[in-house]
Amino acid sequence: MATLKDVAKLAKVHPSTVSRVLRDIDSLSITTKTRERILNAVEELKYRPDQMARALKMGKSFSIGLIIPDISNPFFAELVKIIENECTKAGFILLVSISNEDQEKEIQHVNNLLGRGIDGLILAPVQNSYNHILELKSKNFPFLLIDRYFETFETNAIISDNEESAFKAVQYLVKLGHNRIGFISGRPEIYTIRKRLEGFKKALKEFNLEDNKEFMWGAGHTFQDGYEATQNLLALNKPPTALLISGNLITLGAYKALLEKGLHIPNDISIIAFSDNVISQYLSTPLTTISHPLEEMGKRAFQLLFQNINTEVRNSYTKITVCTNFIIRESTGKRTS
C-alpha cells in the first residue's frame, strides 16, 4: 500500500503538499504543474489515503454507528438500507450492530462503536436500561434514537405517531362493529409499544369498550411470540373478534396461529398490523396495516445526526414524530359473530 510519503517522493514534493492537493481541491495556492505531478503519482501508485491515520489525526472518522434490535424484521432492514445510502452519499461509512433485543449486547455495542471512533450513533434501543444512553448524553456525543424513545429524559429522536395510529385503528374496528378487540403488542418496556397501548386504551374508553386485561398480550417480538400470544388469546372463553398486532414478525406468527385454528380472516376475526411491508399485501388475506414512512424516517435520521455532528454547541434536542399511513386491505371486516 502506497503512503503519502511514497507519493511525495515520486512527485518530488513534500508529503504536506500532497495532502493539501488531495484535500483542498480548489485551493489556488498550488501550481497546476505540481498538482498534476502529484495527481499522476497518486494515480500511478494507486494511492488511497489511510482513513485510520486521518481519523486519528483529525479526531473524526467519517463513520457512524447504527444499532438495531433485529435485521430479520423488514422494518429495520429497510431502515438500514436507507441510512446506508445516505451515509454513502455523504462520504460516511456505516457500522451496523445488532442487539437482538439483548440489553447487554446493546451496551457492549455502544462501547465498541465508541472505541472505534464513530462520529455519531443511531440507535433503536432495547429499553431495559438507559444508563449508557445518559452517558452518551452527558458526554454530549452526537446520537439519536429511532423508532423508540425514553420519556424520562430528552434526546434527539425520530419516532412515529404510535398513540394516534393505535387509536385510529381501534376507531376503524369499532366502526365495523367490533367490541371485543385484542392487542398483541410486543414488549411493553418499549416506548413504541407503550404508546400504542396508550392509544389503544384511550380508544377503548372513548368508545366504551371493555378494558379487558386478558385481551392484551405483550411478550417478545419474534414470529414465535406472535404465534403463542395468538393461541393464548384464542383459548379464552370469549376471544376477541378483532386484533391489533404490533410488528412484522409477530404478525406473521399470529397469522399462522389464526390459520391453524381454521379461522377465516376477516369473517371470523379481523386483524390490523402495525408495520407494512412488501408481503403484507400478498398473504392469503392482504393485511390492513399501519404503514411507516421509512424513507422519510431514514433520511431525516441521517440528516439530523449529520447536523448534530457538525455543530459545535449542542444545546437543544429535536424530536421528530412522523405520521403513519392507514392502509385498508382485506383483513378487516364487519363483525359477524
Added chain:
Amino acid sequence: MATLKDVAKLAKVHPSTVSRVLRDIDSLSITTKTRERILNAVEELKYRPDQMARALKMGKSFSIGLIIPDISNPFFAELVKIIENECTKAGFILLVSISNEDQEKEIQHVNNLLGRGIDGLILAPVQNSYNHILELKSKNFPFLLIDRYFETFETNAIISDNEESAFKAVQYLVKLGHNRIGFISGRPEIYTIRKRLEGFKKALKEFNLEDNKEFMWGAGHTFQDGYEATQNLLALNKPPTALLISGNLITLGAYKALLEKGLHIPNDISIIAFSDNVISQYLSTPLTTISHPLEEMGKRAFQLLFQNINTEVRNSYTKITVCTNFIIRESTGKRTS
C-alpha cells in the same frame, strides 16, 4: 476522552506499561500492585483504547467489510445477521455496504472499505465486471465471495449447489406431469443464475422437454422485475404450466402477477421458488422452495475469512458448496391442463 497517557499519569507509570497491562493480560512480568493501580486508573477514567490509533500502529483494524447487493432481500438480510453475530463474537466489527446491484457502487465501496483498513472482505458481487476483484486477489488481500462466483478465476467462496437444485426442481415438476416449464431467473450475468439455468437446461434435455427460449426470462432482481417477467410469460400463446423462480423478491412479484391473472396455484400453474424465507409458508399458497442453509453459509464464511486473515502465506483457495434443501409445500401440483 481519556488516553493512555492520562491513565499512565494517574497510575504513576509509563504509558507503555499501561499498554502492556491492557494487552498481555496474564504476562507475569508486571507486579500485581502496579497492575491494580493501572486497572483502577482505567476504571476511574473510564478509559477506552482508541481503536483508530491501535489500528494505525498495528496495521490491522479488527473490522471486516461486507458488500451485498440488496438488504431488502431476506436472503441477504439473514446473512448480515449471522455474519454480524460471528464478527461480534470474534471481536470484529462489521462494515456493511450495499451495492444495490450497481457495479460502480460496488467498486466504490470496495475502495472505500479498503481505505478504511478492513482486515478482510466478504462480497456478493454484482458481476458486471471483476477487475477490482482481480486486484484484491493480486494484492493477496483476504476476501471471499458469497453466493456468487467467477468461473474465470479462482477465489475463496461460499456458494450453493445451484445447478443440482435447479435440476431436481425440474425433475420434480416432470414427475408431476409438467412439460412446459418456465424459468424466471434474474440477471444471467450472475454465476448463481447461470448455474441454475444450466441445471434447468440440462434437465430439459434429460427429460426431453422443449428448450423454448421464450420460457426463460432473466432481468433484474426486484419485485417489479418478477411481476413483469411473469406477465410476459403468461402472454405467450402456450404459456408454461409450471415456473421456476429465482430470488425472494422476484417470486413475490411473480406471485402477484399470477394472482392478478386469476390463476390458481397450483391448479392452473405450479411454482417453485429458489430461496426460502419466513413468509414462504404463509402466502395464500405456501410455496414449494429450495432453501439455503443460511446459518451454515454465514458461519463458514466468517470462519474461512478469519482463517485467511490470520494466515501468513495465502497460496490456496477454498470454494465451499453448500447443499440446499428442497421443501415441498402447496404451490406445486399435478399438471391439469
Added chain:
DNA sequence: TTATAAAATGCAAACGATTGCCCCTTAAGG
C-alpha cells in the same frame, strides 16, 4: 535592478497507541 509582497512549498509537531531495547531494581547464591 532591487525591494517587497504574495504565492508556493517545506518543516516538524502532533494524534494515541505499540513494542524492541535498555536500564534499574530486587533477591538469590557465593
Added chain:
DNA sequence: CCTTAAGGGGCAATCGTTTGCATTTTATAA
C-alpha cells in the same frame, strides 16, 4: 557483603496523516 541474573518498567521510535508556521520562490512594482 558483593556479584549476577531475571523480572519489572521506562524510553523513544513509529504507524500515515494533517496543519500552523517558516521558508523559499515567483511575480509585481518602483
